[in-house]
Amino acid sequence: MENNNVKCLYCNSIYNLNGIFSHVTFCKKGPRGNNALLEAYEYYNKLDISSLINDYKNDISGKDLVKKYNVTYRIINIIFEKYSIQKRTTHESQLIAYEKSKIIKGLRYGNPLYSNFEKIKETKKNRYGDAFFSNRAKNRKTCQDRYGVDNVFQTKDVIEKIKKRVKNRIGLLCAQGA
Secondary structure (H helix, E strand, O other): OOOOEEOOOOOOEEEEEEHHHHHHHHHHOOOOHHHHHHHHHHOOOOOOOHHHHHHHHHOOHHHHHHHHHHHOOOHHHHHHHOOOOOOHHHHHHHHHHHHHHHHHHHEEEEEEEEHHHHHHHHHHHHHHHHOOOOOHHHHHHHHHHHHHOOHHOOOOHHHHHHHHHHHHHHHHOOOOOO
């Protein structure tokens, strides 16, 4: 997602699009809390709440709603609370996910119940003599040879990328004013 700079609805401070939602929740010049956050999502993301609710009622998964409407699960929960929408049970969500996976597997493999787990176990048994083989020593040696550490997440580059990503997601580019 691009980091477009936007002004706060209440105090005119400038933030990136990711940071504005954190800011509006606690902005001293406007309403605080969930209502302010929902208002900000409606304003900045042009959120169509009625479409989101209809999609949810038509068995669209929460994960797909997050992608389609560019919102967080927190926003979805705030909307459901505000409009008294009954949340699905875990079992209902699992059934929706199962039906979706059957459709995808049918399209990809021609069989809605396809699983390659048995094929993987057979290959590992043929190659290594153990169906559940995992060569951690080779993985560690490869990381040592390539990066000089036991685990790729210990490299400075990866650590910096993670820090940068977190900063961008939370990222307050707070240039006060105007």
